[in-house]
Amino acid sequence: xxxxxxxxxxxxxxxxxxxxxxxxxxxxxxxxxxxxxxxxxxxxxxxxxxxxxxxxxxxxxxxxxxxxxxxxxxxxxxxxxxxxxxxxxxxxxxxxxxxxxxxxxxxxxxxxxxxxxxxxxxxxxxxxxxxxxxxxxxxxxxxxxxxxxxxxxxxxxxxxxxxxxxxxxxxxxxxxxxxxx
Ligand SMILES: *[C@@H]1O[C@H](CO)[C@@H](O)[C@H](O)[C@H]1NC(C)=O
Numbered sequence: 001x002x003x004x005x006x007x008x009x010x011x012x013x014x015x016x017x018x019x020x021x022x023x024x025x026x027x028x029x030x031x032x033x034x035x036x037x038x039x040x041x042x043x044x045x046x047x048x049x050x051x052x053x054x055x056x057x058x059x060x061x062x063x064x065x066x067x068x069x070x071x072x073x074x075x076x077x078x079x080x081x082x083x084x085x086x087x088x089x090x091x092x093x094x095x096x097x098x099x100x101x102x103x104x105x106x107x108x109x110x111x112x113x114x115x116x117x118x119x120x121x122x123x124x125x126x127x128x129x130x131x132x133x134x135x136x137x138x139x140x141x142x143x144x145x146x147x148x149x150x151x152x153x154x155x156x157x158x159x160x161x162x163x164x165x166x167x168x169x170x171x172x173x174x175x176x177x178x179x180x181x
Contacts (some may be wrong), residue, residue, distance in 0.1 A: 029097055033116040035066040038139040044157040044167040047133035051168055056104040057135050060175040076176035083176035119149050144171045
């Protein structure tokens with residue numbers, strides 16, 4: 001009986017472990033499926049002031065337009081208490097799955113993980129005047145995501161050297177949702 005239970009548990013672990021990886025392998029991302037509306041859920045950085053109130057990277061995504069050789073992002077940012085809309089276009093680089101955009105310096109980013117229908121996780125490196133920092137973002141198709149996905153994202157941040165106190169859950173803050181209508 002004990003052995004049976006053990007085997008059952010092992011079997012389930014394999015199935016669950018497999019399901020979790022059902023997103024995509026690096027290089028076979030179907031980027032078209034990222035098109036559409038998104039919400040910023042969690043943001044993390046090893047330069048915390050960038051994602052704190054009034055920080056340049058505390059931006060709230062509304063929409064991703066998948067274009068031929070680029071990704072168009074529409075964001076809101078809160079400046080002097082006002083929610084302003086702005087757009088950025090990130091161009092594909094020569095490296096598979098990598099994009100580049102100028103905004104508060106030079107930004108290179110990749111898509112780390114997505115299941116297309118619920119969440120997407122980005123990793124970005126910013127270089128500005130010889131200084132560099134990392135930014136990681138979790139977007140959701142809905143205004144919030146399960147604690148499971150958030151925890152998976154937090155672990156990924158830690159794996160990239162971003163400490164837990166530099167991970168900010170934006171769902172508990174003003175994300176300019178009222179401006180979005
Ligand atoms: C952000 O900017 C607003 C408006 O200028 C200001 O009232 C607020 O104190 C700032 N917040 C921080 C954390 O600096």
